[in-house]
Amino acid sequence: MRKLFYLFVLITSNSIVAQEKKEPKPQIVEVSCGQCKFGMTEKKGCDLAVRIDGKSYFVEGTKIDDHGDAHAHDGFCEAIRKAEVVGEIRGNRFVVSKFKLLPAEEK
Structure with a gap:
C-alpha cells in the first residue's frame, strides 16, 4: 500500500511540473530586416527582426535568408511582413522556437 501511495505522489508531481512547462502561445508579429526597416543599429548588415508591442528585437533561431530573397x-x-511565432524575449533578443511567415498582403 505504501508503494502505491509513493507511486501516486510521483505521478501527480510529474504532471504538475509538465503543466508548468507549457510552451508559450503563438502570436502574430511584424517581421522584417532590423536594419533596413526597423532602424536597428546594433549590428551591421541585414538581420531578421521582430517588432512586438512597438519594440524591435533581433531574432535567434532562424535567419533572414531562411525565408526567401x-x-x-x-x-x-x-x-514589413507578418509571421506567426512562438518564442520568448531573452535580454534584447527574441529566441524563436516556431516561425511561420504569413502570406504577403496584396496592395
Whole structure:
C-alpha cells in the first residue's frame, strides 16, 4: 500500500511540473530586416527582426535568408511582413522556437 501511495505522489508531481512547462502561445508579429526597416543599429548588415508591442528585437533561431530573397519586392529588406511565432524575449533578443511567415498582403 505504501508503494502505491509513493507511486501516486510521483505521478501527480510529474504532471504538475509538465503543466508548468507549457510552451508559450503563438502570436502574430511584424517581421522584417532590423536594419533596413526597423532602424536597428546594433549590428551591421541585414538581420531578421521582430517588432512586438512597438519594440524591435533581433531574432535567434532562424535567419533572414531562411525565408526567401530578402531583397525581393516582398522580402524582408523591402517590406514589413507578418509571421506567426512562438518564442520568448531573452535580454534584447527574441529566441524563436516556431516561425511561420504569413502570406504577403496584396496592395
